[in-house]
Amino acid sequence: MPELLARPNAGQVEGETMKRIALFMLAFAFTARAQTPPLFGVNAKYLGYGGTGGGTANAQTVTYAPAITVYTTGQIVSWLPSNANSGAATLNVNALGAKTIVKFGGAALISSDLTTTAIAFAVYDGTNFELQNPQTLPPAGSIACGGLPALTGDTTTSAGSCATTTAKINGTSFPTSATVIGSNGSAQPVSASTTGSGNVVLATSPTLTTPALGTPSALVLTNATSLPCGATPALTSDVTTSAGSCTTTVANVAGTAAATIKIRSFGTTFGDTAGSTLTSGSVVYMTINFACTIAAWDISVDAGTATIDLWKIATGTAVPTVTNTITASALPAISTGTSIHSTTLTGWTTSVAANDIVAFQLKTVSGVKFLSVSFQCNQ
Helix, strand or coil, rough: HHHHHHHCCCHHHHHHHHHHHHHHHHHHHHHHHCCCCCCCCCCCCCCEEEEEEEECCEEEECCCCCCCCCCCCEEEEECCCCCCCCEEEEECCCCEEEEEEEEECCEEECCCCCCCCCCCEHHHHHHEEEEECCCCCCCCCCCHHCCCCCCCCECCCCCCCCCCCCCEEEEECCCCEEEEEEECEEEECCCCCCCCCCCCCCCCCCCCCCCCCCCCCCCCCCCCCCHHHHHHHCCCCECCCCCCCCCEEEECCCCCHHHHEEEEEEEEEEECCCCCCCCCEEEEEEECCEEEEEEEEEEECCCCCEEEEEECCCCCCCCCCHHCCCCCCCEECCCCEEEECCCCCCCCCEECCCCEEEEEEEEEEEEECEEEEEEECCC
16 A cells, blocks of 8 residues: 555555456346346355255255245355265255255165265255265275166177176177087087086096086986996886895895795716717707796706707607707807806796607717716796
């Protein structure tokens, strides 16, 4: 001021300055009143600090005096919550009606976004109050699901959602069936539906650890060395077991109760150990006085090899001939050693009726001086 007084026309300059200030203040006041809503006063855009709020944790209230009478888009409300919220919350200003408080463009509040130690600032957007200073922030390096935009490309989401869908890798769509990359780098198809745990088993020489195969309709085992007893079904007929047991009971032999089977035999001899070597073609006849079923045969020799044929005919007035053979092509024979027992009766007629006549033919022989042959015949 002394400087102004010291200058020529100082009073005039000061007067002009004051006029300009007055005109600016007048223009500002006029502009503020002309705003819709006005910048100041009842229902103004900037309502100022509303003091300590009321209500409950998730139903916040604030009261302005003088009271506002209408919500207007763009109104800014500030208050000190009397309770920290515990989840989604609303704000009711001067009892005009509760409006949802959101953050980050539409996400619901979470616990302690409003606290009793921080003044809350919210802007009315025409539908909700948008909290400008939520007190809980997403963890470092992440954002809340509600703040996510819609993702596109290989992995997609909807806006405001953390639920992702991955349809591609590096821009390449997944195959229609699931694949696994083998040790040689090749993609191998596997079932898209999986169950159980552990590693994927490939085709060659897999090792299965306690697999649960369920109840397959058909199962072909190749190179299986054994089955657990617990997997066996109940056996019936001649040999019986209980289901899941390997303990067997022989109840019958060829359909006949085992307890009633009588083992009998019939046979003959050729030659003498002190005599000459036998020649082929010799035949010995015998009548079998009991009915039975041939089950096995035995041959013993002092040395050499031999083949026996067995003929059979019903009792009558004639002995059997070669046309009555019952051994088919599986003739009893010894080619090594000096004794043999066999149950191989392929193609044989094994049934013998009481009083049937049989013939033992020394069909082939070499280096044998003595031979005995017998047939086990069960009743």
